[in-house]
Amino acid sequence: MADLQIENLAKAFKGGFTALNGVSLDVADREAVFLLGPSGAGKTTTLRLVAGLEDATAGRIMIGGRDVTRWTPRERNLAMVYDKHSLFPHLTIYENLAYPLRIRKMSDADIRRHISGVAETLQIEKLLERRPNQLSGGQQQRVAIGRALVRDADVFLLDEPISHLDAQLRARMRVEFKRLQRDFRATMLYVSHDQLEAMTMADRIVLINKGKIEQIAAPQELFDRPATLFAATFIGEPPMNVMQAVISESNGCRFLRIGEAYIEVDKDWMQDGEALRPGDKYLLGLRPQHLSLCPADSTHACRVNGTIFAVETLGSRVVFDIDVEGTVIRAMSTIDAALKYPHTIGAPISFRIDPDFIYLFDADRGRIVRQARFTTRGKARLHA
Ligand SMILES: Nc1ncnc2c1ncn2[C@@H]1O[C@H](COP(=O)(O)OP(=O)(O)OP(=O)(O)O)[C@@H](O)[C@H]1O
Incomplete structure (x- = not known):
């Protein structure tokens, strides 16, 4: 695991639209920081810049003390979970979990050891021989999260991973997620537009609006002591x-x-x-x-x-x-x-x-x- 620092990050897309303007934040080692804000605020753009899927117009991204701003996504050693199920339909759950490890040329014995640990924490041991279409939506998403966690990444990036689940399942996943983050001691940057999700799961919230940070604070502090009318x-x-x-x-x-x-x-x-x-x-x-x-x-x-x-x-x-x-x-x-x-x-x-x-x-x-x-x-x- 590692810490993440973002300094004065800016992103102007082709055509001149400025999606991010001077965003600075940090995520401590093993901390869960939520990027919260309305649609179009610049949350996903921030995450994509950290992942290396977009180039920054200005600013610096540091992971574990190293400047990774110009590094390729692969070199950054990050794991990303998206909102939609991204499992391979033709592979078993075991092979889905093994996939990122095989790419990294891990031995079969190490892969088995890694997957058995993650499967136990995620309580999916009994599902490993099934294919994704034989799982419920919540189970599929748990596997998708597991596939990210199995990787020993430095930082986990999550883009609304549970937003498409129904309300009851979301409530369960919120609790489960918090437990997972603690068990895996993961450094997480998590995008959400759902304040309940951020309030219940975050160590700290970065509230973002129109490409700028409104406030960074722990959930209760943000609620009790808003810095702006927007935050309030x-x-x-x-x-x-x-x-x-x-x-x-x-x-x-x-x-x-x-x-x-x-x-x-x-x-x-x-x-x-x-x-x-x-x-x-x-x-x-x-x-x-x-x-x-x-x-x-x-x-x-x-x-x-x-x-x-x-x-x-x-x-x-x-x-x-x-x-x-x-x-x-x-x-x-x-x-x-x-x-x-x-x-x-x-x-x-x-x-x-x-x-x-x-x-x-x-x-x-x-x-x-x-x-x-x-x-x-x-x-x-x-x-x-
Ligand atoms: N490739 C692109 N080209 C031009 N503009 C873009 C591009 N990608 C995003 N934008 C614009 O940048 C702004 C920020 O988008 P972003 O996806 O980061 O918002 P968001 O906060 O994640 O919103 P949502 O919650 O709706 O996903 C939006 O106005 C969007 O239209």
Whole structure:
């Protein structure tokens, strides 16, 4: 195994389209780093550059401390797993697993030893004499992953290897994958557009958007302390709500004015960081699970009024879509709490904002200006 470093990588395709622009990241030895981002962000391009399947326009790729930027794919000693099954249909599972080893001229005895170890970990020992069409989709994908793992590669590159599986199998594979990575002590760069996959499986996530890195952080850190509005709204389901807010001050107290509502906020929080002046406009980020419903006639100070736009039942939770002066805000509630409120479209309803759970972003560039106070105070994340 080895570590991987990417420095200032850029890729412009023929015709001038810049798919990547100054991407730098590193994957430590035996670490699982996920490249996460929307379609067209540049995830696969990054992976293909690391694999040597595309030439970089600028930048450097280092594997195990050696500059491999100009090396051929074969010289880099990487293993790649794609989203589609890539098994040879005419070969048995054993021969599929043996194929990359035979290319490397490994002896039959060594091949047998290697395959028996991998087959045991992947729990496919009983399938070795079958052909790919005699396996389920999940089993085939496990073999495809095994074929990569059997190779003793320096770094494993995975491009959405489980995205085409059904939801139940994906959930199982997520757990299995984490175990495999630990057992094989593999260095992995894994492409995904699925935040659940990245949040559950990654040691660290590289969030990429329009060919640039938005943020690199451990999963919970990315969720709790987003660096940009993009990161804040991309991670989290339902996504973070965004409302316009104006800084205001009265009798020495600081408020955020949201439409007709005034939310009093902590003075130290307001003062800790770049200056926020009365009258300045910001974007306020509020996670649906941090809002609590309250009756429309409640007198709570940090209350925002609206009307029900839609109600979605998710089994153990209910999401209320609330129309606040033309903006739909989503509030998540437990089933029991939801029973106390109307479900009729158009009915008045209110929600409370806990000042400890407010994020503030700059309205022009979407940069974080204030992280929510709970992230520095260790207050419980969910208070619904
Ligand atoms: N060979 C190519 N020639 C020109 N443009 C390309 C080429 N390959 C990719 N692109 C463009 O580069 C951008 C990044 O593509 P890439 O496949 O890396 O995105 P991605 O983040 O992996 O997206 P997805 O999740 O949809 O696979 C896209 O706008 C894509 O159209």
